[in-house]
Amino acid sequence: MPIVCKRLLIANVVVFVLQIMITRPLGPPDFAQRLENLPQILESMPTESMTQEQIEQYEMMQSAAIDLIPPRVSVVQEWCELDPTKVAHGQVWRLITSAFCHDRYMIWHLLINMIFLYWFGTRLEQMYGSREFALFYFTAAVCASVAFLALNWYTGDMTPAIGASGAVWGLIALYAIHHPYETVRVYLLFPIQIRWLALLYLLLDLHPVLLALNGDGNPDGVAHAAHLGGAAFGFLYFKYDWRLERYWNRLPVVGKEEKWQNRRVKRPARSTIKLHQPETGGLRVYSEPIDPQTKRMEIDLDRVLEKISEQGRESLTDEEIAVLESASKRYRER
Known part of the structure; x- marks a missing residue:
């Protein structure tokens, strides 16, 4: 969890x-406050316009509420x-x-x-x-x-x-x-x-x-x-x-060392390796090419994830579930 x-x-x-x-x-002040919070129907009502039976029913409701x-x-x-x-x-x-x-x-x-x-x-x-x-x-x-x-x-x-x-x-x-x-x-x-x-x-x-x-x-x-x-x-x-x-x-009281670690993982499109160039003393970036099979898998994976976002995991077909499992296995083996 x-x-x-x-x-x-x-x-x-x-x-x-x-x-x-x-x-x-429960003290007297608490009791008085609870009485104030009783439902509106139990608040004081003009009894002069009520029959004796209605008055008795009203008093019973007050007593039950108390x-x-x-x-x-x-x-x-x-x-x-x-x-x-x-x-x-x-x-x-x-x-x-x-x-x-x-x-x-x-x-x-x-x-x-x-x-x-x-x-x-x-x-x-x-x-x-x-x-x-x-x-x-x-x-x-x-x-x-x-x-x-x-x-x-x-x-x-x-x-x-x-x-x-x-x-x-x-x-x-x-x-x-x-x-x-x-x-x-x-x-x-x-x-x-x-x-x-x-x-x-x-x-x-x-x-x-x-x-x-x-x-x-x-x-x-x-x-x-x-x-x-x-x-x-x-x-x-x-x-x-x-x-x-x-x-x-942006809050000044939040230091970088106190921030929680975000659990979301963004997968890069391709891995990069920095190589040193002795003749220039600088760095150049070498991008490792992605083979066609991996590229196809990433396209299928994006399509499946988009469907999950829109319709839920229960809407996936057996083929789409297989895409998820295959991608998960491939990334674990990297």
């Missing part, structure tokens, strides 16, 4: 365990979650740290995000290199957080958010653009091209965002705006051919 994906998976699991283990009792407030507070989550109020007071680290926290009462929240990170992240890291992939992932997380905050500040909803899904949606969007025809199976049964699946889920995320913008709140408690923010960054990253390494290298 590529190094960045591996470290991200480990970090998310470690933080999840710390969320569970490092807690403190019972759902956990008796303890996760200290790690308290310092890392994306709290709009605390970010507004300067705690900007939450733009990134919130992407390492997940719902400690719902392990599927962590597992689904990590499965997607493994599926899509490993191949993207191999394509872009470890450092560029890391910069992409964290930038997608920041964009997702900014989108969430923008919606919440607009609607006045100060409910915090946690989860890596915003950054993961950046990976999904970028992967779907690179491999639009790759087929996945929903619930292991229904085959669908990943471009249509990604578009469908984006539409499902857009619907509640539009409702929130219209004042209808966010009844399901999912940070849909963060998903859209991460996906939008992935799309723009591909469309405008952004390479974050260029901007990172």
Whole structure:
């Protein structure tokens, strides 16, 4: 597994365990804050226009919601979650740290995000290199957080958010653009091209965002705006051919000795050997000629790699797979 994906998976699991283990009792200020974050439907309503039965139902819903407030507070989550109020007071680290926290009462929240990170992240890291992939992932997380905050500040909803899904949606969007025809199976049964699946889920995320913008709140408690923010960054990253390494290298705090090694390997068209010329005291360059068979293999290899980029590895024929294996064997023997 590529190094960045591996470290991200480990970090998310470690933080999840710390969320569970490092807690403190729920105090009166915490309880009051949790009450403020209850869904809009449970906020104070004019009871004078309600029947007695409606009032009783409303009070039962309030009581059930209060019972759902956990008796303890996760200290790690308290310092890392994306709290709009605390970010507004300067705690900007939450733009990134919130992407390492997940719902400690719902392990599927962590597992689904990590499965997607493994599926899509490993191949993207191999394509872009470890450092560029890391910069992409964290930038997608920041964009997702900014989108969430923008919606919440607009609607006045100060409910915090946690989860890596915003950054993961950046990976999904970028992967779907690179491999639009790759087929996945929903619930292991229904085959669908990943471009249509990604578009469908984006539409499902857009619907509640539009409702929130219209004042209808966010009844399901999912940070849909963060998903859209991460996906939008992935799309723009591909469309405008952004390479974050260029901007990172311009930062004065980044020394050359501290830069990560890029794992991408560019294969030269031909090997060169420098020979000394005694009569001139200089150097001349001798280019080793490429035999016709090697040249033909490189042309076929470029064609196959281009097809993988556009349609995914699953679209290759047996003949094209043989080209890949033959080229791999030849370069190992050099």
